[in-house]
Amino acid sequence: MKKSTLNLDKDYLLKLYGDNVIASITNKKGIITFVTKAYEIISGYSADELIGKPHNIVRHPDMPSLVFKEMWDTISSGKTWVGEVLNLKKDGGYYWVNSIITPYKDKNNNIIGYSSVREDITATKELQKLNMQVYNMLDNLDEGFLIFDENFKIQKGYSKKCLEILHQDTLEGKDISEVLFQNDIEKKEIFDYGYSEILKTDDELSKELLISILPTEHNNEKNIFTIKYKFLPNKTSLLLLFDVTRERELEKSIKYEQQMQKMIIAIAKHKKETSELIKSFNSFIKSINKKSDLYEIKKELHTFKGMFAQFEMLYITDTIHNIESEIKKNNLEKNFLIIFIKSNLEISLQEDLTIIADILGKDFLSFVDTVTIERKVIDSIRTKVKSILDLEINNKIIFDDLLNEIDSFDDKYVIDMLKIYRTTVQSISNSIKKEMYPLEIIGDKKLLISKDFKYFIDSLVHIFRNAIVHGIEFPDIRESLDKDRKGKIICKYELVDKNIIISISDDGKGINENDIIIKAIDLGVINNIDINKLSNQDILQFIFLPEFTTTKELNKIAGRGVGLSCVKDELEKLNGKVELINKKDKGLTFVFTIPYLKTRKNISVQSRATSFMSIFTKVTKHFLENDIKVKVNSIKDKKVSNFNRFYSCLKFTNEDLEIVFIVSIDKELINKILDIFISEIDCEDEREEMFESLPNEIVNIIGGLSIRDFPQRYENLNMSEPIILDENILCSFQSKHTTLINEIETNKGNFECTIIIIKED
Amino acid sequence: MASAIVVDDAKVMRVSIIRQLEKLGHTIISEASNGYEAVEEYKKHKPDFVTMDISMPNVNGIANGIDALVKIKEFDSNANVIMVTSHGEEKLVIDAISKGSKGYILKPITQDKISTILKKISL
Numbered sequence: 001m002k003k004s005t006l007n008l009d010k011d012y013l014l015k016l017y018g019d020n021v022i023a024s025i026t027n028k029k030g031i032i033t034f035v036t037k038a039y040e041i042i043s044g045y046s047a048d049e050l051i052g053k054p055h056n057i058v059r060h061p062d063m064p065s066l067v068f069k070e071m072w073d074t075i076s077s078g079k080t081w082v083g084e085v086l087n088l089k090k091d092g093g094y095y096w097v098n099s100i101i102t103p104y105k106d107k108n109n110n111i112i113g114y115s116s117v118r119e120d121i122t123a124t125k126e127l128q129k130l131n132m133q134v135y136n137m138l139d140n141l142d143e144g145f146l147i148f149d150e151n152f153k154i155q156k157g158y159s160k161k162c163l164e165i166l167h168q169d170t171l172e173g174k175d176i177s178e179v180l181f182q183n184d185i186e187k188k189e190i191f192d193y194g195y196s197e198i199l200k201t202d203d204e205l206s207k208e209l210l211i212s213i214l215p216t217e218h219n220n221e222k223n224i225f226t227i228k229y230k231f232l233p234n235k236t237s238l239l240l241l242f243d244v245t246r247e248r249e250l251e252k253s254i255k256y257e258q259q260m261q262k263m264i265i266a267i268a269k270h271k272k273e274t275s276e277l278i279k280s281f282n283s284f285i286k287s288i289n290k291k292s293d294l295y296e297i298k299k300e301l302h303t304f305k306g307m308f309a310q311f312e313m314l315y316i317t318d319t320i321h322n323i324e325s326e327i328k329k330n331n332l333e334k335n336f337l338i339i340f341i342k343s344n345l346e347i348s349l350q351e352d353l354t355i356i357a358d359i360l361g362k363d364f365l366s367f368v369d370t371v372t373i374e375r376k377v378i379d380s381i382r383t384k385v386k387s388i389l390d391l392e393i394n395n396k397i398i399f400d401d402l403l404n405e406i407d408s409f410d411d412k413y414v415i416d417m418l419k420i421y422r423t424t425v426q427s428i429s430n431s432i433k434k435e436m437y438p439l440e441i442i443g444d445k446k447l448l449i450s451k452d453f454k455y456f457i458d459s460l461v462h463i464f465r466n467a468i469v470h471g472i473e474f475p476d477i478r479e480s481l482d483k484d485r486k487g488k489i490i491c492k493y494e495l496v497d498k499n500i501i502i503s504i505s506d507d508g509k510g511i512n513e514n515d516i517i518i519k520a521i522d523l524g525v526i527n528n529i530d531i532n533k534l535s536n537q538d539i540l541q542f543i544f545l546p547e548f549t550t551t552k553e554l555n556k557i558a559g560r561g562v563g564l565s566c567v568k569d570e571l572e573k574l575n576g577k578v579e580l581i582n583k584k585d586k587g588l589t590f591v592f593t594i595p596y597l598k599t600r601k602n603i604s605v606q607s608r609a610t611s612f613m614s615i616f617t618k619v620t621k622h623f624l625e626n627d628i629k630v631k632v633n634s635i636k637d638k639k640v641s642n643f644n645r646f647y648s649c650l651k652f653t654n655e656d657l658e659i660v661f662i663v664s665i666d667k668e669l670i671n672k673i674l675d676i677f678i679s680e681i682d683c684e685d686e687r688e689e690m691f692e693s694l695p696n697e698i699v700n701i702i703g704g705l706s707i708r709d710f711p712q713r714y715e716n717l718n719m720s721e722p723i724i725l726d727e728n729i730l731c732s733f734q735s736k737h738t739t740l741i742n743e744i745e746t747n748k749g750n751f752e753c754t755i756i757i758i759k760e761d
Numbered sequence: 762m763a764s765a766i767v768v769d770d771a772k773v774m775r776v777s778i779i780r781q782l783e784k785l786g787h788t789i790i791s792e793a794s795n796g797y798e799a800v801e802e803y804k805k806h807k808p809d810f811v812t813m814d815i816s817m818p819n820v821n822g823i824a825n826g827i828d829a830l831v832k833i834k835e836f837d838s839n840a841n842v843i844m845v846t847s848h849g850e851e852k853l854v855i856d857a858i859s860k861g862s863k864g865y866i867l868k869p870i871t872q873d874k875i876s877t878i879l880k881k882i883s884l
Contacts, residue, residue, distance in 0.1 A: 190852060213855055213858075686776075697771065697774070
């Protein structure tokens with residue numbers, strides 16, 4: 001009974017073996033002597049077709065011959081070979097097998113053939129191939145993909161891009177928030193807190209809300225990337241990272257270009273101050289080893305930072321800023337600190353100076369003004385002083401006269417102020433490969449002007465720069481126009497009545513008025529209808545508008561509109577006017593007419609205040625026109641704030657600076673704003689009540705919008721809550737500190753912005 | 762359309778939100794200027810939803826909008842409370858959502874923002 005069962009089982013097992021095991025036997029030379037049914041099925045050949053043929057009948061051309069050599073070496077030496085083999089089907093298809101080939105031996109241990117069994121691994125291979133393709137695809141996408149689990153652990157299987165973006169060698173098993181936000185504790189906390197709450201909830205809405213709070217962009221100091229979050233099953237999440245470093249850098253370089261322009265303007269305006277600052281900074285660096293008090297060094301450094309910032313010198317300001325944060329963070333030891341400071345500062349200062357030399361000429365900062373006092377001036381003062389001693393001391397007329405005389409100590413020869421531009425013209429034309437005759441300056445060599453003209457004269461660098469960069473053609477073009485290869489600029493000055501007239505002419509191509517019109521319409525300065533009402537002169541004057549330029553490409557030297565608007569600002573401070581004479585292909589002439597009088601102002605604090613004020617005014621104007629839909633008629637300077645209106649204020653502060661910002665609004669305009677904020681109020685009591693808090697909301701809105709436009713180094717300015725300060729306190733602030741007031745007149749009443757600089761950096 | 766309570770310590774903001782909700786067709790059944798009042802008013806009226814300023818003065822131990830949210834949720838676990846918030850308050854918002862707030866609106870408030878969030882919670 002047992003035996004017959006065994007026999008039956010043996011047959012059954014043999015059939016089972018033949019049907020399911022892909023096996024074959026060959027003789028010593030590799031000629032097939034036996035195949036199973038399973039082998040016939042997978043290869044597509046019948047046993048008759050196979051037996052008697054060499055085994056390489058199923059060899060696939062993609063299989064490297066080295067594998068077969070290695071196989072034969074192994075089995076012919078009597079060992080078993082195991083390996084994955086790609087085989088060819090009869091119909092041209094293929095299949096993958098994992099083969100085990102064993103030598104078949106006789107009693108004397110001589111190899112007489114080989115038997116082999118195989119496992120069909122085609123499906124696994126296909127899956128592997130698919131996987132490879134997917135990874136290949138993911139690795140070649142610009143987006144990085146990674147998956148992390150509920151313990152924030154990054155899973156196996158992420159795209160290569162992630163390593164690059166996150167600057168890691170490997171990611172598997174690492175903590176996702178650590179890897180993403182290692183340099184930003186605030187963001188890491190938001191992510192950790194937010195994500196752990198996401199994992200706790202099953203509510204889809206809460207998940208969605210929490211996701212929307214998580215950080216979506218980060219700068220890890222190597223790359224800047226955006227982050228997208230997607231949920232997967234089993235509490236895992238998919239992160240998509242996208243590298244935006246280039247985009248952000250491009251944005252930054254545009255900002256940097258603008259910043260550089262500002263530096264050039266600031267330095268051109270304050271040439272003497274800047275050269276003195278650099279001189280004293282250099283001697284600070286030289287003597288830094290000898291200073292013993294670390295606190296003193298830090299204090300001095302900080303003062304220098306403020307002064308460099310005032311001249312918009314970007315590299316050195318940033319470097320000092322970084323040094324300061326480094327000192328705060330690491331509590332450096334003095335000797336180390338000194339080395340650190342010295343090595344960093346000298347390089348950064350040099351970077352700034354190189355830019356200045358490139359644009360303004362290398363002698364620009366070494367030129368220091370000298371004051372010439374003539375004998376007869378001193379004589380006349382001596383007489384006046386004598387007369388004061390003789391007469392009553394507070395005889396005001398003589399006293400004022402005296403002051404004027406003393407001021408004229410600082411008077412300068414016009415020729416001395418202008419001659420610096422000879423170098424400027426030469427260095428600019430060299431740097432852009434244009435050929436120029438030396439600048440010709442024509443005028444009375446004895447003519448003196450007040451040193452208040454200095455800032456205006458310094459701003460003229462933009463006129464010269466524009467003339468060379470945009471006006472004068474390249475030598476070959478000039479030749480083709482029958483012009484001298486070399487361009488020429490002539491600067492004339494003379495005293496006519498009580499005005500000094502300065503003209504600057506070039507013999508370049510002039511300005512294309514159509515370009516100005518197109519640009520003006522584009523900028524929204526003017527519309528198609530108004531254009532017909534304007535004279536040619538009106539159109540030409542547009543080039544003095546801020547940010548106005550007719551050249552399209554950016555270039556380091558090109559004076560954009562910002563340069564000319566600076567000329568205009570300085571001109572207006574002197575109550576001067578400008579007229580343009582434009583001749584196509586003949587050139588452009590600027591004629592400045594300026595009263596030959598004196599005005600005095602504290603320029604540096606004033607200009608700081610002005611730059612803040614211009615941001616507040618711009619934001620307020622935008623708010624009134626776009627949100628409140630009133631028409632702004634004019635914006636005027638004022639001397640005293642009007643607190644008989646609805647007003648509110650807030651403060652912007654950091655460790656160096658304290659600014660009070662006040663808005664004061666006419667009742668009519670408040671009503672209008674209220675109508676926009678809250679449509680249809682019927683109850684008059686309700687209205688009155690809300691008047692109280694509305695200025696707070698408005699000062700908050702304007703302040704909040706303005707802070708975004710502040711220069712980068714004021715990013716850390718803290719904006720306070722709206723505060724109600726007593727009118728008397730505000731008035732006393734105004735009398736003590738630099739104050740600027742702009743009155744914005746609209747068709748629905750006035751809106752007044754005041755800033756008071758309580759503490760200056 | 763739904764009934765609502767508007768909570769904000771600044772009257773202007775309150776009225777502004779009320780007007781916008783009214784334009785969307787909702788009925789404002791009450792308003793409150795601090796968290797304490799908000800809880801009291803909620804218990805009285807049981808509105809369909811509440812807009813809650815996240816930072817408000819402490820009244821009777823209810824320190825801010827989140828405290829009020831928690832009290833309201835204790836009373837009615839299905840309450841729809843939408844937080845009104847500004848930049849820099851991310852952690853407070855996460856806190857509020859994990860404590861059951863159904864959404865948040867970033868100031869300045871616009872009709873679009875309100876209607877988007879209300880649609881999400883099917884109101």
